Amino acid sequence: MPQLFNACEYLLDRRLAAGDGPRTALAGPAGDVSYAALHDQVRRVSASLRKIGLQPEQRVLMLMADSPQFVVMYLAAMRMGAIPVPVSTMSRADGVAELLRDSRARFLAVTREFAATAVAAAAGAPELTGMLADGPLTGEALPGSPVPVHLLGELAAGPPDDVVYPTTADSPAFWLYTSGTTGQPKAAMHRHASIQVVCETYGTQVLGIRRDDRCLSAAKAFFAYGLGNSLLFPLSVGASAVLVPDPSRPDLIADAAQKYGATLFFAGPTFFANMLRGSLPADALAGVRLAASAGEALPASLYTRWTSHFGVDILDGIGMTEVLHIFLSNRPGQARAGTTGVAVPGYDLRVLDEAGHEVPPGIPGTLFVRGDSAATGYWSRYDASRQVFQGEWLRTGDTYVRDADGYYACLGRTGDMLKASGIWVSPAEVEAQLLAHPAVAQAVVVAAPDSEGLEKPVAYVILEPGQAATEDELVEFCRQALPSFKRPRKVVFVGGYPTTATGKIRRVELRRMAATVLVPAPVPVEPVLGEAVVRPGEPVPGDTVLPGETG
DSSP states (O other): OOOBOOHHIIIIIHHHHTTOTTSEEEESTTOOEEHHHHHHHHHHHHHHHHHTTOOTTOEEEEEOOSSHHHHHHHHHHHHTTOEEEEOOTTOOHHHHHHHHHHHTOSEEEEOGGGHHHHHHHHTTOTTOOEEEESSOSOBTTBOOOSSOEEEHHHHHTSOOOOOOOOOBTTSEEEEEEEOTTTSSOEEEEEEHHHHHHHIIIIIIIISOOOTTOEEEESSOTTSHHHHIIIIIHHHHHTOEEEOOOSOOOHHHHHHHHHHTTOOEEEEOHHHHHHHHHTTOOTTTTTTOOEEEEOSSOOOHHHHHHHHHHHOOOEEEEEEOGGGSSEEEEOOTTOOOTTSOBEEOTTOEEEEEOTTSOBOOTTOOEEEEEEOTTOOSOBTTOHHHHHHHEETTEEEEEEEEEEOTTSOEEEEEESSSOEEETTEEEOHHHHHHHHHTSTTEEEEEEEEEEOTTSOEEEEEEEEEOTTOOOOHHHHHHHHHTTSOGGGSOSEEEEOSOOOBOTTSOBOHHHHHHHGGGTTSOOOOOOOOOTTOOOOOTTSOOOOOOOOTTOOO
16 A cells, blocks of 8 residues: 655644744744644644535635635645645636636635635636635625635634545645646646655755745745745745735835845746846845746846845746746856756756757757656646656756756747746737737737846737727737736737748747847848848748748
């Protein structure tokens, strides 16, 4: 028989056994919560969840701010064998309803900031049997919930028990939704053992987290990255997590770092750039001993400017929701600007060409990763699972090159997907919104670097004959239906697109054209004889596929 293992016991009960009960587990605006108090709440909520009808392996969708309630719900669900599913708090009601239907969640846990979204979403989820909320879901501006509401405070006041569902290392523990490399939201299914793996590889062997650390993450806990930063890593060693429920802003995060004594700081390149633009003083992170970056490649110039200003080193790394956390990273004292570092202990990497052959150092290819924190696959997504989970190896969808010293550098996406603010963006989703505008005939969205070298969406639009629209109008039209990070940062009106001989749009050419639209144009260079010059706003001639190109 497999040995019993439950991730909640690994993160929480083990700390009490080590004598950490009086130590602070959670800090932030909601107040301090000790390990003993957290353990008590989790035991009570776990018992209450069973009493209200939640069963092992049923899903609990979590639309919750970073808060003690988030941590309690996540741990309590795993403790009693259910599957917590944290989802983006940036989602709109129709998106949450889609995830409720897809996951077949029986309960929806929500904090008050997202009550209206939750109530509207619940109306579109016929399999939902109840909601778990930190306050009443009724009021003058908020209609009542279509399903019974159980107050989290009452669940936490119920009688505790010591029952832990007999899970094993391979039992399903939690899901995380991702758009990943294939564009559509899908749930990566993680087992209980994955938590221990990431804590004891990146957490201890790269980050070097200690009991006296206080972790502060600009990335929220519904992200795989934020979940590790704000919950898994600190609890695994008896450290403290600083939880800030409000949307992350440079001034808010800097204030939290000082007020709550943060020593480890986690963010993505876009947030690091925003901190520099926010004119924060050099001592804003005076107590922080180390910063970590993930989500998108950290440009060398941004690394240099940020570390020079704040005096704190950044460990740039890459992770995937499908691998739970970072598997490739720089090391303290050994960071090489412009690279993503070397393989995290416990993970194997290889770079393959289009034929599936491993390439030598200096030759770019698609990055693949192998490690024990990999998800078991995507929920109800057979084709997508086969595309990404290839035996022991996972296809990342990123193009990388490795140097002779084993350091890897990111060259961008292998396919059409792009990352904005460290979050996957499907061009098709943005294109669909643009095409919903009556003046738009065609739209193609590609990635373009901004002045910091960070990837942002840029739209190339063809208008309907006789119709008119401005750039500001189309950007605002996208803003009304899409999260802010998905809206185009620039709309370029064109008369046509570069195409292959078979009529396929050459996105690679549009990406080349977009390379300067968000930054000041370089000094013009006269084209060589015979070279076609395409300017935004002009029709683009037909093109053919050159040898070695895929279009």
